Amino acid sequence: xxxxxxxxxxxxxxxxxxxxxxxxxxxxxxxxxxxxxxxxxxxxxxxxxxxxxxxxxxxxxxxxxxxxxxxxxxxxxxxxxxxxxxxxxxxxxxxxxxxxxxxxxxxxxxxx
Amino acid sequence: xxxxxxxxxxxxxxxxxxxxxxxxxxxxxxxxxxxxxxxxxxxxxxxxxxxxxxxxxxxxxxxxxxxxxxxxxxxxxxxxxxxxxxxxxxxxxxxxxxxxxxxxxxxxxxxxxxxxx
Numbered sequence: 001x002x003x004x005x006x007x008x009x010x011x012x013x014x015x016x017x018x019x020x021x022x023x024x025x026x027x028x029x030x031x032x033x034x035x036x037x038x039x040x041x042x043x044x045x046x047x048x049x050x051x052x053x054x055x056x057x058x059x060x061x062x063x064x065x066x067x068x069x070x071x072x073x074x075x076x077x078x079x080x081x082x083x084x085x086x087x088x089x090x091x092x093x094x095x096x097x098x099x100x101x102x103x104x105x106x107x108x109x110x111x112x
Numbered sequence: 113x114x115x116x117x118x119x120x121x122x123x124x125x126x127x128x129x130x131x132x133x134x135x136x137x138x139x140x141x142x143x144x145x146x147x148x149x150x151x152x153x154x155x156x157x158x159x160x161x162x163x164x165x166x167x168x169x170x171x172x173x174x175x176x177x178x179x180x181x182x183x184x185x186x187x188x189x190x191x192x193x194x195x196x197x198x199x200x201x202x203x204x205x206x207x208x209x210x211x212x213x214x215x216x217x218x219x220x221x222x223x224x225x226x227x228x229x
Contacts, residue, residue, distance in 0.1 A: 036220075043116075043205050043220035044156070089155060097144055097169070098209070100218060102155045 019077040023090035118221035135206030141186035142208035150203040162189040196228045
């Protein structure tokens with residue numbers, strides 16, 4: 001089955017700095033990857049996704065990079081703000097019903 | 113964007129009782145919904161895939177007789193925790209799959225905090 005993991009469980013950054021959150025996956029056949037943000041006591045919120053035929057995708061203040069060679073993806077948040085404080089998960093769909101397998105999550109804390 | 117609701121948001125029940133959690137897709141139809149549980153400071157673990165009009169598919173290790181899932185309409189799936197025990201206390205989250213446009217996007221509900229005393 002799919003195995004998804006994150007390199008660091010916690011990350012603290014100064015407000016205004018850039019944040020980089022990493023994720024490794026095991027199945028080289030995975031073709032779609034999603035980043036979610038989860039605030040305390042709430043459900044996951046979609047941030048950005050990327051398909052395997054791309055190696056970079058940009059959104060508003062966020063960029064996802066995909067390195068299929070080493071099965072690694074990262075989420076970059078530019079000019080991190082206090083409202084970015086949350087747990088960030090990468091997720092990979094698999095199986096006949098496209099069930100999501102979530103990584104272990106990274107707690108991002110933005111320091112004033 | 114697509115909205116998924118859950119009810120209740122919080123519930124406290126006594127050990128041995130049953131609790132029903134509802135998951136609704138408010139502005140789209142969902143033939144497939146998913147149920148997850150999440151322990152504190154842990155990731156989401158898929159419990160089961162809820163299929164409209166058919167039996168749910170449970171993940172390995174999830175007791176189907178304890179976690180009853182019903183997906184009777186295209187906008188509603190329910191999860192019933194039967195004979196709840198303190199170890200069932202957790203954050204339960206549903207998601208609904210919107211296949212409009214063929215993108216198969218999943219939208220998550222806000223979660224239900226279950227506390228069994």
